[in-house]
Amino acid sequence: MSLTVRPFQKHLVSAPHEFVRAPSVSPLDLEIGCGVGWHPIAYAGAHPERALIAIEHTREKFEKFRHRAEQHALANLFPVHADAVRYVTHAIEPATLDRVFLLYPNPEPRAENKRWFRMPFFGELLTKLKSGGTIELATNIESYAEEAKVYGNYWNLNLRSESHPQHARTHFEKKYLERGETCFDLIFQKN
Numbered sequence: 591m592s593l594t595v596r597p598f599q600k601h602l603v604s605a606p607h608e609f610v611r612a613p614s615v616s617p618l619d620l621e622i623g624c625g626v627g628w629h630p631i632a633y634a635g636a637h638p639e640r641a642l643i644a645i646e647h648t649r650e651k652f653e654k655f656r657h658r659a660e661q662h663a664l665a666n667l668f669p670v671h672a673d674a675v676r677y678v679t680h681a682i683e684p685a686t687l688d689r690v691f692l693l694y695p696n697p698e699p700r701a702e703n704k705r706w707f708r709m710p711f712f713g714e715l716l717t718k719l720k721s722g723g724t725i726e727l728a729t730n731i732e733s734y735a736e737e738a739k740v741y742g743n744y745w746n747l748n749l750r751s752e753s754h755p756q757h758a759r760t761h762f763e764k765k766y767l768e769r770g771e772t773c774f775d776l777i778f779q780k781n
């Protein structure tokens with residue numbers, strides 16, 4: 591019996607090399623979908639002993655973030671313009687992340703399988719997190735927070751804290767708090 595080997599597709603094999611690899615530093619944190627960068631700049635400034643990779647895929651938002659980041663000249667902040675799924679998969683080594691931030695992700699009301707906790711990619715993301723590392727999720731949608739708890743259980747994560755932010759850390763959080771909405775913040779920990 592002979593095996594049929596499919597030829598390599600160049601665009602597929604070259605994908606991992608498109609990315610600059612994540613810095614080999616510890617502690618290392620990751621923010622996905624950081625928008626124009628309020629949180630990553632404040633966080634990196636407040637934690638000079640930690641490194642933060644902050645990813646945003648919308649070009650216009652990323653350019654604003656990069657411009658601001660340059661003005662703050664933070665050596666521990668690494669802005670990345672990429673799709674987080676591809677970047678995390680190809681550029682981050684297993685068990686190297688200490689904290690992951692998912693702050694006000696798009697709620698995907700009509701594409702529920704694109705919600706971070708429901709995607710197969712979430713399993714890949716967890717392989718990049720150290721044991722004892724955390725994932726922080728913030729949302730203004732109660733049902734989204736409740737669903738994340740169910741999926742957190744499915745992914746064998748421990749819910750370490752649950753709170754209602756009162757002070758804005760991101761542009762979306764500011765908008766929701768100014769509207770008088772309740773925001774939900776969940777911190778999960780990997781075993």
Ligand SMILES: C[S@@+](CC[C@H](N)C(=O)[O-])C[C@H]1O[C@@H](n2cnc3c(N)ncnc32)[C@H](O)[C@@H]1O
Pocket residue numbers: 622623624625626645646647648651672673674675693694695696760761762763
């Ligand atoms: C609702 S906004 C929240 C922005 C910011 N975290 C805040 O709270 O102000 C969600 C952000 O996630 C970004 N985003 C969505 N999917 C992404 C992906 N796969 N990779 C990188 N960024 C993504 C969007 O471009 C958008 O800027």
